[in-house]
Amino acid sequence: MKTWVEIGILIVAYLLGSVPFGYIFSKRLAGINIREHGSGNTGSTNVGRIAGRKAAIFTQLCDMLKGMLPVSLILYLQYGNIYNFDKFFIYAVGLSTILGHNFSIFLKFKGGKGVNTTLGASVLIAPISVFASVIVYFLVKWRSGYVSLGSLFLAFTLTLTDLIIHPVSDLFYYLLTCTALIVLMHFPNIKRLMEGTEHKVK
Numbered sequence: 738m739k740t741w742v743e744i745g746i747l748i749v750a751y752l753l754g755s756v757p758f759g760y761i762f763s764k765r766l767a768g769i770n771i772r773e774h775g776s777g778n779t780g781s782t783n784v785g786r787i788a789g790r791k792a793a794i795f796t797q798l799c800d801m802l803k804g805m806l807p808v809s810l811i812l813y814l815q816y817g818n819i820y821n822f823d824k825f826f827i828y829a830v831g832l833s834t835i836l837g838h839n840f841s842i843f844l845k846f847k848g849g850k851g852v853n854t855t856l857g858a859s860v861l862i863a864p865i866s867v868f869a870s871v872i873v874y875f876l877v878k879w880r881s882g883y884v885s886l887g888s889l890f891l892a893f894t895l896t897l898t899d900l901i902i903h904p905v906s907d908l909f910y911y912l913l914t915c916t917a918l919i920v921l922m923h924f925p926n927i928k929r930l931m932e933g934t935e936h937k938v939k
Contacts, residue, residue, distance in 0.1 A: 743826060747833045750807040754837020754854060757844050758799040763788040766795075772844065776925075779841075780849035782884050797853050804834050804857025812861060828911035831858035835915065839922055850922035852888050855915045863899060863908060870894035882937035885926035892919035
């Protein structure tokens with residue numbers, strides 16, 4: 738019974754992560770299909786470039802919230818002594834939500850790059866790493882003008898900060914997986930950065 742409950746939670750987390758808020762807000766606020774414009778990505782950066790600041794802000798907030806909500810539920814059930822999960826299960830829930838965002842079942846397994854959803858899924862279980870990575874993101878973006886470069890530094894900061902302040906644990910491996918996913922989703926950006934053709938923030 739416990740196994741089926743946990744499988745059900747993971748499926749729900751994936752489906753919630755799959756909700757393409759960038760696609761939805763671009764359609765509703767700008768009347769466009771974000772998949773057909775710019776990079777085709779549903780994340781807030783592409784939404785901001787194509788559909789405008791308002792759509793980007795809504796996308797960013799909702800992408801963070803959909804990462805946070807499933808993790809919040811597990812913490813509530815666990816620490817409220819309502820249901821006893823294995824210690825690694827909360828990380829599986831976070832990753833399910835992130836994978837839903839990156840590979841949305843509603844968009845033929847396309848989606849965003851997972852930065853905002855990763856932050857939302859991780860902020861309650863690794864707050865210091867998340868806040869440190871956000872600071873590094875803004876510093877790198879400010880100095881370089883590249884959102885993608887800031888996102889890559891954010892990804893590595895997540896893992897490195899945890900490695901510095903905690904012994905290696907399940908949390909470290911969760912954050913390492915998050916880092917790997919962000920880097921993987923940014924391969925086209927890395928190529929453009931190396932070629933000098935990546936878009937800068939205006």
